[in-house]
Amino acid sequence: MKVNKRGIVAAGVIAIVSTLSLAGCSTATDGGDSSEGESGGTLTVWVDAERVDALKSAAESYEDKTGVKVKLVGKSVDDMKDDFIQQVPTGKGPDVVMGAHDWLGELSTNGVVAPLELGDSSEDYLPVALQAATYDGTVYMLPYAVENIAVLRNADMVPEAPSSFDDMVSQGTFVVEQGAEGNPYHLYPFQTAFGAPVFGTDDSGSYDSTDLQLGSEGGTAFADWLAAQGAAGTLNTDIDGEIAKQQFLDGTAAFWLTGPWNVGAATDAGINVAIDPVPSPTGETASPFAGVKGFFVSSESKNKVAANDFLVNYIGTEDVQLELFKAGNVLPALTAAADSAASDPIIAGFQAVGADAVPMPAIPAMGSVWEFWGVAEAAIINGSDPATTWQKLVDDVTAAIK
Numbered sequence: 001m002k003v004n005k006r007g008i009v010a011a012g013v014i015a016i017v018s019t020l021s022l023a024g025c026s027t028a029t030d031g032g033d034s035s036e037g038e039s040g041g042t043l044t045v046w047v048d049a050e051r052v053d054a055l056k057s058a059a060e061s062y063e064d065k066t067g068v069k070v071k072l073v074g075k076s077v078d079d080m081k082d083d084f085i086q087q088v089p090t091g092k093g094p095d096v097v098m099g100a101h102d103w104l105g106e107l108s109t110n111g112v113v114a115p116l117e118l119g120d121s122s123e124d125y126l127p128v129a130l131q132a133a134t135y136d137g138t139v140y141m142l143p144y145a146v147e148n149i150a151v152l153r154n155a156d157m158v159p160e161a162p163s164s165f166d167d168m169v170s171q172g173t174f175v176v177e178q179g180a181e182g183n184p185y186h187l188y189p190f191q192t193a194f195g196a197p198v199f200g201t202d203d204s205g206s207y208d209s210t211d212l213q214l215g216s217e218g219g220t221a222f223a224d225w226l227a228a229q230g231a232a233g234t235l236n237t238d239i240d241g242e243i244a245k246q247q248f249l250d251g252t253a254a255f256w257l258t259g260p261w262n263v264g265a266a267t268d269a270g271i272n273v274a275i276d277p278v279p280s281p282t283g284e285t286a287s288p289f290a291g292v293k294g295f296f297v298s299s300e301s302k303n304k305v306a307a308n309d310f311l312v313n314y315i316g317t318e319d320v321q322l323e324l325f326k327a328g329n330v331l332p333a334l335t336a337a338a339d340s341a342a343s344d345p346i347i348a349g350f351q352a353v354g355a356d357a358v359p360m361p362a363i364p365a366m367g368s369v370w371e372f373w374g375v376a377e378a379a380i381i382n383g384s385d386p387a388t389t390w391q392k393l394v395d396d397v398t399a400a401i402k
Contacts, residue, residue: 042069043306044094045295046084049074051098054327058314068306081106088112088300095301096311101132101292104140104362113140114297117308121316129333132292132359137204141294142311143333144324148290149186149259150353151276152266157254161274165190165281169234172254175244178237178381182374185360186257187226187235189278189286192358194222198369199361209365209401215394223380223390225281230381237378260330260350275349277356290357292333368400 043062047055052074059070073094075083081103087093089112099107107113116139122130129143151168153161162168176186184191191197195218200211213219229235239247248256249269256262257278266273278286295315297307314320321337331351332338342348360366376393380386 041303041306042071043096043303043310044071044073045096045098045310046073046075046080046094047098048077048080051324051327054323055315055320057323058310058317058320062310062314066306066309068303068310070310084298085110085112088298091300093298093300095298095303095307097296097298099141099294099296101141101143101294102360102362102366103296104135105364105366107296108135108140109364112299114299114301114304116140116142116297116311118142118312118316121312124316124335125333126335126338126354128290128354128357128359129292129294131205132290132362133294134204134206135362136206141292141296142315143292143294144315144321145293145328145330146290146333146338146354146357147259147261147293147330148288148350148354148357149189149257149278150288150350151278152248152256152258152263153274153276154248154251154254155272155274157251161276162255162279164283165279168255168279173247173252174234174255174257175239175247175253176235176257177239177241177244178235178378179240180237180378182237182376182378182381184370184373184377185289187377189288190225190281191219191222193280193282193284193286194218194225195284196222197358198366199363207361207363207366209363212394212398212401214369214397215391219394220387220390223386226377226380227383227386230383235381237381260346263346264329273346275346275353277353285356287356287358288353289360290354291360293330294333365401369397371400372396 045055052072055072059072063069080097081099084093084097085107118139122139125143126146129146133139133141133143158171162171168174177183178186196216197213199207199209200213202208226235244256244258245262245265247253248266249271263273278288280286295311297304297311301307316334318334318337318340321332321334322340325332325337325341331347331354332341338351342351372393376389380389
C-alpha cells in the first residue's frame, strides 16, 4: 500500500505515538480484547464486517511503521452504534468505530466520541464530506464515503437528460419510492428547490435546531406542488421501493430517482443507465441529502494520538479510500480518490449530483422531523389540503423539538 505524503510529514506525530506508554492501552472488549503488539500497544477498530479486508493493508502498514497493532473487528452495522454507545461509558469498546455521519448527534449527546485533528488534510476532502464530519463546529469523523440519490435514466428510451422536472415527466414515466407513510428522503431535493430546507445553519455551518425552515413560504409552495403531483399521478404512495425498481427494470418507467445501491440491479437487467441531476421543478438547484460514512475515535480511548494518526494518515489516503470504494462502490470522500473512482461514468454522475448535495442533519432534533414529515407528505399527495397539512407538520415538529 502506498502511503501519501502526509504520512511522511507526520513523522513527528508517529514519533510521539511510538514513545507513548502503549502497553495495554486499548480499551476494547467484545471480540476486541486489549492485547499488545511486539513493539507497542493495540488499536482496536470496529468495522463493518464487509469492509475488514479493505482495511487489512492499512492496518499492517501502520503496525510496520509504528509498532502499534491495529486489530480489526468485524461487526454487524445493525448493532455497532448501540453497542458502541453502551460500552464506551463503561471503559470498554473499541478505540475507533466505523459509522455514519448521522450518528453524530447521538454519539455527541452521549459523550462517547472525541474530536479529530485533521490538520491541513481537511482541504483534501469533498466539501460535503467535511461538513458532515463536523458537529457544532468541531470535526469528529474521518470521512471515507459519500452517498446521495440521483436520477437513473434509461438512455435507450430517453437519450438526453431532461432540462427540468416537467420536461422529464413529459418524456417518460418517472418513479420514486414513496409508500403509505411517504418518503421525504427521496422528495427532499424537490423541497430544497423551493427554498425550504429542514433547518437553517449557524455561523459555523452547523444545522440550527432553533431555525426550523419547514414553515417558510418555500415550504408552503412545496406542499402545493406535492398536492399537484399527487393529483396528476406523478407521485403515488402506492409506489414502494420494490414497485419503483420493477417498473424501471421492466421498461415501464424511463426515470427512477434512487441511489447507487440500485444501479447494479439496473445494469444486470441490461439497461443502458445514465445518471442525471435531480431535475428542478422551480429552476433553482434541487439538492438531495448526502449520507457520509467514516470513522470515530472513542472518547474513552487511552490511545487517542495513535487513533487520530491512523485515521488521518492511513485511512485518509487515496489507496485506502479506493480499497473501501471497491468494497462498497460508494464515492470516496477524499477528493483525489473520488476523482479516480469517477473514471466510471456512473460514479462520475453521482459525484456531479453530490456536488449540490447537503448533509442529512445529524442533530437530535432531526428525530422530531422524521416522526411527522413523511406522513404529512403522504397525506398531501393523497389529497389532504396542502396548506393545513403542512402547517400541522410545522406545529407538530416545533412542539416536539421544544
